[in-house]
Amino acid sequence: MATNLGHNEKRALDEMRRIYTGTVVDHALHPRNFGSLTDADGFAGVTSAGGDTIRMWLRVKDDWIAGAFFWADACAATIASLSMVSELVKGKTVTEALMVSQQDVPEALGGLPEGNVHCALQAVGVLREALKDYHAMKKEPWKKTYRQY
Numbered sequence: 001m002a003t004n005l006g007h008n009e010k011r012a013l014d015e016m017r018r019i020y021t022g023t024v025v026d027h028a029l030h031p032r033n034f035g036s037l038t039d040a041d042g043f044a045g046v047t048s049a050g051g052d053t054i055r056m057w058l059r060v061k062d063d064w065i066a067g068a069f070f071w072a073d074a075c076a077a078t079i080a081s082l083s084m085v086s087e088l089v090k091g092k093t094v095t096e097a098l099m100v101s102q103q104d105v106p107e108a109l110g111g112l113p114e115g116n117v118h119c120a121l122q123a124v125g126v127l128r129e130a131l132k133d134y135h136a137m138k139k140e141p142w143k144k145t146y147r148q149y
Helices: 007-019 022-029 076-089 094-098 104-108 114-139 141-146
Strands: 042-047 053-061 064-073
Touching (some): 007 022, 022 076, 042 114, 053 076, 064 076, 064 094, 064 114, 076 104, 094 114, 104 114
Antiparallel strands (some): 042 053, 053 064
8 A cells, every 4th residue: 555655645654653553543544434324313413623523324223223424524533533433333232332432442443642532532422412313313203304414
């Protein structure tokens, strides 16, 4: 992969590898479950004070997370955190997904620099908002018809 990169791209990749674990770099460059989902069972979109925009869509079947997808205009650590969260919750019950914590994300990523720990908080926060939306839509499913992503 690195052989086709220009000088600036190689320097940026080398810098990423110096700062982040291999798992963070992998999830940032090859995010799992990146993309949107039509007719989602749960959705949340958040723009942070720092300007990161993140969205998460959930597919839930019989209270089990069948899929979690995200989109982000954010830094590498936030993308990696969202990617990891989407992997952590797949196959879990909604209740188990609610128990995914801010500490679980950096642990699964092999660590995050202190200055990027808030990225895990953002990822877990948008997950919780999407789960809250799932519960709201479950109570009033007709509202799903009017949802705009």
